[in-house]
Amino acid sequence: MQHIHKEAFDADVKPAPRRRLVIIGNGMSPGRALEKLFEAAPEAYEVTIFNAEPRVNYDRIMLSPVLSGEKSFEEIIIHGDGWYVKHGVMLYKGHRIVAIDRDARTVTSEHGVVAPYDKLVIATGSTPIVIPVPGANLAGVLTYRDLDDVNAMLLATKSRGHAVVIGGGLLGLEAAMGLKEQGMEVSVVHLMPTLMERQLDPPSGFLLEQAIEARGVSVHTKANTKAILGTDPSAGPPRVRGVLLEDGTELKADVVVMAVGIRPNAALAREAGLTVNRGIVVGPDMGTSDPDIFALGECAEAHGQCFGLVAPLYDMATIVAAQLVGDEGAAFNPSATATKLKVTGIHLFSAGDFADGPDREEIVLRDAARGIYRRLVLKDGKLIGVVLYGDVSHGAWLFDLLKRGADIADVRETMMFGPGAGEGAPLNPTAAVAALPDEAEICGCNGVCKGKIVDTIKARGLKTLDEVRANTKASASCGSCTGLVEQIIKLTVGDDYAPAAVQPMCGCTKLGHDDVRRLIVAKALKSIPAAMQALEWKTSCGCAKCRPALNYYLLASWPGEYEDDSQSRFINERVHANIQKDGTYSVVPRMWGGVTSAAELRAIADVVDKFAIPTVKVTGGQRIDLLGVRKEELPAVWADLNAAGLVSGAAYGKALRTVKTCVGSDWCRFGTQDSTGLGIKLEKFLWGSWTPAKVKMAVSGCPRNCAEATCKDVGVICVDSGYDIVFAGAAGLDILGTQALCHASTEQETIEIIAALVQLYREQGRYLERIYKWAKRVGASSIKAQVVDDVEKRRALYERFVFSQRFSQKDPWAERVGGKDAHEFAPIADLSSAIGQPA
Amino acid sequence: MTEEAWTDIGALNQIPRRGARVVRTARGCVAVFRTADDRVFALEDRCPHRGGPLSQGIVHGTSVTCPLHNWVVSLETGEAQGADEGRARSFPLRVEKGRVWIDLAALVSSTALEDATR
Numbered sequence: 001m002q003h004i005h006k007e008a009f010d011a012d013v014k015p016a017p018r019r020r021l022v023i024i025g026n027g028m029s030p031g032r033a034l035e036k037l038f039e040a041a042p043e044a045y046e047v048t049i050f051n052a053e054p055r056v057n058y059d060r061i062m063l064s065p066v067l068s069g070e071k072s073f074e075e076i077i078i079h080g081d082g083w084y085v086k087h088g089v090m091l092y093k094g095h096r097i098v099a100i101d102r103d104a105r106t107v108t109s110e111h112g113v114v115a116p117y118d119k120l121v122i123a124t125g126s127t128p129i130v131i132p133v134p135g136a137n138l139a140g141v142l143t144y145r146d147l148d149d150v151n152a153m154l155l156a157t158k159s160r161g162h163a164v165v166i167g168g169g170l171l172g173l174e175a176a177m178g179l180k181e182q183g184m185e186v187s188v189v190h191l192m193p194t195l196m197e198r199q200l201d202p203p204s205g206f207l208l209e210q211a212i213e214a215r216g217v218s219v220h221t222k223a224n225t226k227a228i229l230g231t232d233p234s235a236g237p238p239r240v241r242g243v244l245l246e247d248g249t250e251l252k253a254d255v256v257v258m259a260v261g262i263r264p265n266a267a268l269a270r271e272a273g274l275t276v277n278r279g280i281v282v283g284p285d286m287g288t289s290d291p292d293i294f295a296l297g298e299c300a301e302a303h304g305q306c307f308g309l310v311a312p313l314y315d316m317a318t319i320v321a322a323q324l325v326g327d328e329g330a331a332f333n334p335s336a337t338a339t340k341l342k343v344t345g346i347h348l349f350s351a352g353d354f355a356d357g358p359d360r361e362e363i364v365l366r367d368a369a370r371g372i373y374r375r376l377v378l379k380d381g382k383l384i385g386v387v388l389y390g391d392v393s394h395g396a397w398l399f400d401l402l403k404r405g406a407d408i409a410d411v412r413e414t415m416m417f418g419p420g421a422g423e424g425a426p427l428n429p430t431a432a433v434a435a436l437p438d439e440a441e442i443c444g445c446n447g448v449c450k451g452k453i454v455d456t457i458k459a460r461g462l463k464t465l466d467e468v469r470a471n472t473k474a475s476a477s478c479g480s481c482t483g484l485v486e487q488i489i490k491l492t493v494g495d496d497y498a499p500a501a502v503q504p505m506c507g508c509t510k511l512g513h514d515d516v517r518r519l520i521v522a523k524a525l526k527s528i529p530a531a532m533q534a535l536e537w538k539t540s541c542g543c544a545k546c547r548p549a550l551n552y553y554l555l556a557s558w559p560g561e562y563e564d565d566s567q568s569r570f571i572n573e574r575v576h577a578n579i580q581k582d583g584t585y586s587v588v589p590r591m592w593g594g595v596t597s598a599a600e601l602r603a604i605a606d607v608v609d610k611f612a613i614p615t616v617k618v619t620g621g622q623r624i625d626l627l628g629v630r631k632e633e634l635p636a637v638w639a640d641l642n643a644a645g646l647v648s649g650a651a652y653g654k655a656l657r658t659v660k661t662c663v664g665s666d667w668c669r670f671g672t673q674d675s676t677g678l679g680i681k682l683e684k685f686l687w688g689s690w691t692p693a694k695v696k697m698a699v700s701g702c703p704r705n706c707a708e709a710t711c712k713d714v715g716v717i718c719v720d721s722g723y724d725i726v727f728a729g730a731a732g733l734d735i736l737g738t739q740a741l742c743h744a745s746t747e748q749e750t751i752e753i754i755a756a757l758v759q760l761y762r763e764q765g766r767y768l769e770r771i772y773k774w775a776k777r778v779g780a781s782s783i784k785a786q787v788v789d790d791v792e793k794r795r796a797l798y799e800r801f802v803f804s805q806r807f808s809q810k811d812p813w814a815e816r817v818g819g820k821d822a823h824e825f826a827p828i829a830d831l832s833s834a835i836g837q838p839a
Numbered sequence: 840m841t842e843e844a845w846t847d848i849g850a851l852n853q854i855p856r857r858g859a860r861v862v863r864t865a866r867g868c869v870a871v872f873r874t875a876d877d878r879v880f881a882l883e884d885r886c887p888h889r890g891g892p893l894s895q896g897i898v899h900g901t902s903v904t905c906p907l908h909n910w911v912v913s914l915e916t917g918e919a920q921g922a923d924e925g926r927a928r929s930f931p932l933r934v935e936k937g938r939v940w941i942d943l944a945a946l947v948s949s950t951a952l953e954d955a956t957r
Contacts, residue, residue, distance in 0.1 A: 074889055074908065082887055082925030470921040541857060541875045544897040544904030544911070567857040571895040571906040579906050583892040828860035828871060829848035834943055 018046045021324065022107055022115050024097045025123035026267070028060055029297035029313040032447070033121065034111055036321030038087055044325055047089045048115050053146055054094035056081060059447070060146070061310055067150050067178030069236065078447070080282065100272040102290055119292055119324060121411050122269055122280060124625060126262035128306070131166065135228030137385065140240035141256045144175045156289035157182035161254030164188075164243045166225055168195040172259035176217050179257070181779040186217045187251050189243065191260075193222050199339040199350045203366075205371050211346050211371075220245065228256055240828075259652055264299045279306040284331035286320045294320050302332055307366070308438075309337045314447070338399050347388075349395035352402050353377065354385030365416050368454040374416055382418060383408050383415070394418035396440055397432050404437075418599070433487035443474040443481045450488060457492045464497075465489065466507055506545035508537050513766035517553050526558055528565055542568075549767035552654065554695035555690055556762050559804035566821065572652035575824050576812040577634055585634060586627040588651035589641050590687065593661045593679035593699075594622030603644030611637055621658030621696060623649050638813035647811040650687065654768070656695045656758075659683040660708065664701030665719065673718035675701035678747050682716075685751055686758060688809040692765030692774070696756065710738045714754055723750045727783075728775035736772055739780055742788040756787045756794045759801035844943040851877065851937050859894040859903070864946060869930060870894035871939065872914050874901055879939055880914035881932045887912070887925025 021037075023030045026049050034047065037347070062076040084091045095109040105670060106116045128143035130136050142152050153175070156163070160183050165176040168190030179188045188195075194205030195212070209219050224246035230238035243251045264279035275289040277280045279301030286294045286302070296316050298308055307313055312334050322330035338351035354377045356362075365374040370390065376398070377385030383402045389397055397419045401408060408415060419432045435440075438451030456462065456472045465486055469475055475485040489497045504510050516535065525531040530552050542550065547568035554562040566574045577585035589604070604624055608616055615627040629637055638648075650657060659682050662668065664675030679699040686697075698709035699716040709715025711731035715738055717724040722745040729738035741757065742752040760783060765774040776785060786793045815823070854860045854873040861884060862869040868884035870893050878901070884894050891907030901914045911920040917927040933940040 080924050082890070082919065082923075085926075086924060165883060296853065357879040473922045539900055541899050543899045543902075544909065567855055568897065575895075579892075581889070581891075581907065583890075583895070587909065596932070626846060823853060823855065823860065827868070828853055829846075830863045831846065831848075831946070832863055832865040834846065834864075 018043065019118040019809070020116060021045035021047045021119050021121070022117035023047065023049045023121045023123060024100075025049075025121075025125055025297065025299075026053065026057050026091065026093075027123060027125050027297060028057065028078065028310060028447075029317045030121060032314050032317035033056035033123075033296060033320045033324075034087070034089070036318050037324055040321060042326045048086070048092070049084075049118075050092045050095045050097050050109055050115070051091060052094070052096040052111075053148075055092070055147065056093075058147070061307075062149050063144075063147065064178055066147070066174065067153060068181040068772060069178075082804070097268060100268060100293075102272055102293070105251065105292070117292070118263055119294070122293060122295045122298045122299060122426050123297045124265040124289070126264050126306075128258060129750060130258055130263045131225060131260055133225055133227050135240070138228055138238060138240045140254065141228060141258065144171050144257055145262075145777055150320045153179060153255065154182065156255035157184050159254050160184060162187075162251040162252040163255045164251050165257045165259060166243070167259035167261070168219065168221065169198065169259060169261075170196060170339060172257070173212065175257050175259055176212070177215065179255075180215060180217050184255075185252075187243075187253075188212070188217060188219045189223045189225055189245065189251070190219065190221045191224055195219065195221070196339075199355050200348065200389075201375060201387050204348060204350070204375070204387050205746070206342075207371065207373055207389050208346065208348060215345075221456070223247070223249070228253075236585045262298060262308055262783070264301065266299055266305075269293075269295065269299070277301050277304075282332075284319075284333070285323050285328070286332055287323070296320050298517060303334060307334065309339065310447075311337045311441070320795040335403055336399075338386075338395065340395075347390060347392045347827065349388040349392040349399075350386060351395075351399045352383070352385040354387050358385075363412075363416055365378070376416060378408065378412075381407055381409060394432070397435050400435060400437055400440065419674060425504040433484060434491055442484050443472075448472050448474040451708075453485065453488050454492050459487060463489070463493055464504075464507075469694035484708060501786065505549060506543055506547050508532075508539040508542050509535060511535060511550065515555070516550070516714040520550075520553050520557050526554065526562055528554065528568060545568075548573075550825065552577060552690060552692065552767050556804075561808045573654070575631065575634065575821075576648055576650075576652060576816065577629070577631075578652045580627065582628075584628045584630055586621065586623050586625050586651070587629050587634070587637055587641070588623050588648040588649040589646035590683070591623050592683050593659055593676050595661075595676060595680065596624075600644055600646060603641060603646065607637055607640045610640065613637075619651070619658075621651075622660050623658060625651070632825055632827075635816050635822075639817040641813070642814050642817055644756060648813045653690070654693050655684070655688070655690050656686045656697070657685075658696055660696070660712070662699075662701045664699075668701055670704060671701035671718070672720050673723065675699040675707065675718050678716065678718070678723070678750065679707075681747065682754060683803075685755065689758065689762070689805060690808065691758065691762055693770045694769050695771065697754075711735065712738065714757060716750060716754075721745065723747070725750060725753055725757075726773040728780065730770065730772045734772070739775075741784060752798050753787060753794065755801045756797035757783070758784055759797040759804075762801075762804075763797075788792070842944060845933060845940040847938050848941050849939055851879065851934055851939055854879070854939070857898045859896075859898060861892075861894045862871070862932050862941065867944075868892070869946065870903075871932065871941070872898055872903060877881070877930070879929040879932050879934055881941060882912070882914065882917050883928040883930075885927060886910055887917075887919055887927050888923065893927060919936065 057079040059076040065071040099108045163179045163184045227244045229242040237267040237337045266276045270276040280295035336352040361378045363376045372390035375387045475482045551568040618626045657677040661676045661679035661779040665671035698707040698712045700707040700709045711729040713724045725741040726738035859872045870884040886905040891905040895906045896903040917929040919925045
């Protein structure tokens with residue numbers, strides 16, 4: 001057995017030894033309790049945490065965006081490893097505690113670590129309930145609780161098969177939508193007549209059901225699961241194949257997710273002799289029946305209730321922290337909680353008690369056409385329940401009225417329409433934010449409340465959104481609270497906040513992108529140091545945001561004159577390959593118009609063999625991607641590809657990526673024009689040019705549009721009479737169909753118009769602004785006016801483009817094979833022989 | 840205290856200004872940075888966030904921005920800047936007569952350099 005005692009302190013030098021705090025569990029509530037504890041008394045305790053999960057504290061609420069692919073695990077970490085180091089916390093990851101010895105005041109982990117405590121916090125959380133139907137233990141039956149569950153679900157989605165989610169509550173629906181996002185056919189099975197019946201009244205539950213079904217998930221309410229069906233055991237280890245409902249319906253399933261509720265993990269406490277009911281029973285001080293042991297989070301039962309939403313759990317955490325530093329008066333009083341569903345595009349908010357009753361009144365607003373439903377439940381002149389569906393913007397304000405138990409007589413007629421609606425003044429978002437209490441959570445991703453933002457702004461004299469992001473993390477993750485955060489800054493610093501009529505390029509300057517561009521040309525600034533000097537940059541050499549932008553603006557403004565600054569380029573553009581998560585690179589040769597040949601394919605195959613390239617993949621833009629190339633080997637890989645006539649595909653660049661084509665009139669019975677040939681001509685004309693952000697194009701040979709030209713930055717759809725040019729589509733972070741630019745009757749005219757369009761974008765686009773965003777900002781009509789209607793302007797744009805191409809159409813791979821930037825591809829020194837492997 | 844063992848790793852001007860080079864060891868790589876004003880710093884070539892190669896980042900002032908997820912790390916201390924938390928190990932360097940020297944003893948005694956073959 002290991003013991004983790006610190007050496008006895010030398011009494012002459014050190015103060016009395018710190019008290020020892022042991023925490024079982026490393027979820028969000030103990031994480032919050034420690035934050036509060038370290039704020040109040042950083043030195044009071046020597047803290048040891050045992051976490052059965054092998055990882056740091058992460059935001060469990062954000063598992064749904066991880067499942068749907070909107071976020072990565074790294075983005076939902078609350079406390080990284082560094083946090084534990086900084087606060088001197090000993091974190092045992094993957095150590096489940098198996099026993100608490102209250103007499104010896106120690107806990108023991110499954111790996112035999114024994115830790116003594118002065119104070120112990122049990123935060124063992126909860127376990128998902130698995131309904132005891134036949135087949136519940138089959139392979140493929142999952143729950144939804146932690147990252148392991150999410151990973152298991154993500155693995156299951158690879159099959160693109162069928163999923164059944166049992167449970168139409170908050171978690172079940174988030175799981176269902178996440179699985180749907182990942183491409184599965186999903187059914188939700190729910191015992192009750194309407195979805196989320198604990199948070200929603202039947203009308204909003206019904207609206208929600210419609211919205212979920214509209215997203216392609218089938219919903220079965222009043223559906224009782226009878227059995228989970230397995231595959232034939234004679235055909236190998238059985239796994240789930242379907243779900244049988246009480247009414248005889250059989251649903252196909254390659255994976256079943258049970259999300260029917262949670263059960264507090266109280267076994268450890270029970271075995272230790274603590275009072276346990278459904279959860280570990282605690283008093284208002286969060287203390288258990290042992291005065292030195294607290295229970296916290298989903299495992300605790302306070303006021304006869306167990307809790308599962310984050311707000312009351314964080315409240316508990318605050319009380320535990322206060323009790324630990326000796327504030328014996330701190331008491332946990334559960335207040336109403338609000339619920340939001342984290343499914344993109346579905347907005348609902350509910351809080352409090354919204355059951356019907358003879359002593360209750362209600363105010364209801366329905367706008368069926370706009371999908372809006374609002375219901376306020378009143379009792380004794382106070383707001384006790386809120387359900388908002390569709391437009392939830394007043395949720396925080398109403399929730400505050402509810403929590404405070406405010407007398408609503410004055411606002412009764414207008415409260416449905418939000419704060420300030422009664423004064424006849426237009427709704428003022430700032431007033432709504434001003435009305436929020438300090439505890440109101442503003443940033444759900446990072447758990448930042450209004451008070452924290454206001455305090456940090458005041459304490460550190462912050463004035464900009466970027467500063468607030470850097471100092472509080474509010475709005476630093478998904479950004480959906482950016483508007484609220486800006487309002488708070490405005491409220492806190494008043495006139496000092498210039499609400500970015502112009503958003504500065506970055507923290508290094510007050511100037512926005514457009515001003516910087518304009519001044520570079522007006523003042524004839526031709527280098528990064530010159531621009532920084534003349535434009536009064538606040539930092540000596542900029543940052544990773546402004547330097548690549550300046551480099552692009554200078555390059556686009558002074559073709560042939562400005563010397564590219566490779567140190568101001570993101571690594572991918574500096575070494576002309578795409579960095580991967582492990583520090584290796586991917587290599588994508590250009591395939592003009594997506595057309596290749598046996599010789600090219602043979603050369604690629606030879607390179608793959610020669611350099612043992614681990615992964616070869618076809619890209620979405622009709623190219624071949626070679627993944628996992630070591631940086632030192634890039635020039636040699638390129639040399640071999642060059643020898644076969646293959647050049648850089650610029651898959652790494654803010655530049656023309658690909659021109660995707662269909663086979664067109666050469667082969668296709670529907671083809672109207674030579675779409676492949678036009679695609680190749682366009683690509684050969686446009687390649688090498690640097691643009692504000694990447695540019696993807698496509699040419700389709702007929703309106704069936706097999707090359708998917710209508711979601712590209714620029715697309716061409718061939719028709720009998722010529723070429724329809726479309727632009728400003730998107731199919732990434734945003735999805736957006738293109739809009740028509742114009743019709744051209746010849747290939748040459750098409751190329752000229754597209755080159756002029758790209759040049760206008762090069763001159764007007766802000767760095768990293770895709771064409772669709774640029775078009776939205778400047779207006780499609782202004783673009784058409786210059787590129788289509790004004791033939792002289794078009795010609796001038798075209799000629800400026802042609803001029804700049806004289807300096808950019810050099811294959812960067814060939815240059816580096818020839819020795820350019822050799823320092824990039826070799827270590828400065830190799831000390832492998834001097835410093836061997838660790839013993 | 841281990842004795843110091845200074846080793847010449849190359850000339851200062853082999854490292855681009857506002858850039859970095861890598862020193863390879865059998866226990867992973869060390870990134871050697873050179874600022875615009877010719878100061879040099881050495882950090883383990885692993886971002887405290889997800890192990891990204893800091894040597895590949897954009898160097899600005901006395902910081903580098905990790906190429907993987909844009910964490911900003913101080914070249915002087917190895918500490919992540921802003922609200923991010925974590926630290927990359929840093930190692931002493933010396934510049935003499937245009938040559939850059941690193942202390943092998945400090946590298947050997949460090950436990951931070953793990954085998955990260957690439």
